[in-house]
Amino acid sequence: TVLGVDVGLTHLAIDSEGNKRANPRFLKRAQSNLRRKQKALSRCQKGSKGRAKARLKLAKVHERLANARADFQHNLSRQLIDENQAVVVETLKVKNLLKNRKLSKHIADASWFSLIQKLDYKAKAQGKHLVKIDQWFASSKTCSCCGHKVDALPLSVRNWSCPSCTAELDRDINAAINIRQQGVIKLRAEGLSVPANGGLRKPGHVPAAA
Numbered sequence: 001t002v003l004g005v006d007v008g009l010t011h012l013a014i015d016s017e018g019n020k021r022a023n024p025r026f027l028k029r030a031q032s033n034l035r036r037k038q039k040a041l042s043r044c045q046k047g048s049k050g051r052a053k054a055r056l057k058l059a060k061v062h063e064r065l066a067n068a069r070a071d072f073q074h075n076l077s078r079q080l081i082d083e084n085q086a087v088v089v090e091t092l093k094v095k096n097l098l099k100n101r102k103l104s105k106h107i108a109d110a111s112w113f114s115l116i117q118k119l120d121y122k123a124k125a126q127g128k129h130l131v132k133i134d135q136w137f138a139s140s141k142t143c144s145c146c147g148h149k150v151d152a153l154p155l156s157v158r159n160w161s162c163p164s165c166t167a168e169l170d171r172d173i174n175a176a177i178n179i180r181q182q183g184v185i186k187l188r189a190e191g192l193s194v195p196a197n198g199g200l201r202k203p204g205h206v207p208a209a210a
């Protein structure tokens with residue numbers, strides 16, 4: 001199967017099957033602990049033994065934070081690659097979101113880039129495909145049922161209600177389905193045969209006659 005994945009902040013990953021995975025917000029959870037340890041460090045005199053200890057304690061919190069995030073991403077990427085033949089992600093959207101300063105802290109916490117990296121090498125290791133959509137395309141503003149496009153859809157609007165075919169869909173799932181369809185186009189352009197039902201075959205493989 002081919003899975004489209006949309007990334008977000010409330011949910012880290014929303015896929016074209018309708019699954020939403022919560023963003024664990026590791027940084028947010030560790031923040032008060034980090035602040036406490038940082039304060040303790042700044043209270044210690046420079047060059048003192050206490051300062052060296054305080055610095056070590058702070059470093060350990062940072063390390064645990066990084067480990068928790070990496071663990072989570074390893075599990076999520078493994079699951080996505082294990083369960084699918086191809087995973088499609090929109091990397092241009094990630095790049096654009098990273099430019100948003102107001103969201104930068106949350107975005108750093110979501111660390112989509114390292115998630116995409118993990119997806120990439122796990123896909124390669126299993127002979128599967130990670131398709132990166134790096135060209136602008138209106139994944140959120142296009143109807144995944146009929147292809148109707150709207151000019152604007154404010155972020156506050158969480159539902160896609162199609163003015164053309166009256167489809168009613170969760171905004172992010174609609175985007176994920178569009179991302180999936182865009183990925184299927186790319187896979188076909190690379191010579192892979194992707195049946196409409198989403199299975200994936202290597203070129204040259206002829207299905208047995210019924």
Ligand SMILES: [Zn+2]
Nearest residue numbers: 143146162165
């Ligand atoms: Zn529609």
